Amino acid sequence: MNRVERLAVARRRATREHAVVHRVAALLLDYPGEELVGMLPTVRAALTEVRPELAAPLLRAVDHLATTPVGELESEYVATFDLKRRCSLFLTYFAYGDTRKRGVALVEFKQAYRRAGFEVAADELPDHLAVVLEFCATTDDDGRAAGIALLLAHRAGLELLRLALVDAGSPWADVLVAVSATLPPLAGEDREAVARLAAEGPPDEDVGLEPFAASPEMPLTGARR
Template sequence: MSGSVTPWIPVAWQVQSLLLAYPEDGFPEHTRLARRAAGALPEAAAAPLLRFLDHAGATPLTALAADYVAVFDHRKRCCPFLTYYAHGDTRKRGVALLRLKQTYARAGLRLTDDELPDHLAVVLEFAAQHPEAGRKLLLDHRAGLELLRLALRDAEAPWAHVLDSVSATLPPLRGNEREAVARLAAEGPPEEEVGLAPFTPPQFMPDAVGGRR
């Protein structure tokens, strides 16, 4: 999977984006669309999506929404904001967020005021529309993606299945990427240097976890 993006992958990214968003009133319709789309995906990407969809279908929407908040808002290791893993609460994260917004703007994607550009659901939505550029973003944040997948699995959160599907759209981890995941798991994201005020506005900091509602 080292060459160009194959046609089924953007479909998978769109489905994954829908399922990683906060489960609002329209979520049941999203799950119906996702189940239909999963039928056209390879087993490695489809099977974990179907496991999540089975869980979502058997869970009342209010309970699923409460679980979403408990997992993504209250477990810092399950942060869905990808730049947090690379930059933590530092001013470098503010620069990374700005660059993401500029990338989206050049491609014609405009975010609403309550959408953070590094939320995984937003990145996947962009990737579905702009596969080559989106694939690069996902690979740039591969260590954070893998750490999030492992954290969700440790938490026994159903969204771990969606992350398993995301991983199936990307090449296997290489040696240096495995080392980056291990290092990130051991050390955590970077911390702000002494004397430097946060660069990014408060609404873009990971304490606002949950975003994309």
């Protein structure tokens, strides 16, 4: 699927209901501190607008966050997203791994945000899944479509993350299940790309990585704080 095709598909998917799903998913994928836990009643209320098949997995994640001590949630979150390569929340990591091409891909995210007037905090990378989902949910129709197009462009990494979380029995797997359900069913090249990425993993580049690996602005996996 080329860029024009992705955008056409994304426009059809940029519905109000999907925006709610994406907004809730963005919140649930954020670091689980007291502030997030305090917002869970509002999240539940928002999901009354969403069809049960989309709301149900998100509500399961909400239930886990609401019934687990915050300290335990924090440890679980770090163990999942900081320490497991296949559970990275940074979408370009799956496509480009530890290579120079990742920097170019990050610029593409920034350009998409800039065109829509979407601001990203200076200490956040633009390819963090929670940031991308927030972009999908909080801009106008064109911005939502641009955000969904980014998800489609990195569909293989998104689906590998979903599969890795499911395999690990992670409560955050349900969030990815809901996000994937807002996108077209996997088929053709997308399905092949997921299988290939699952078999091979992200690419590596051994030469000249020091500036990237050492930079706090480009974590290799990691989680949003």
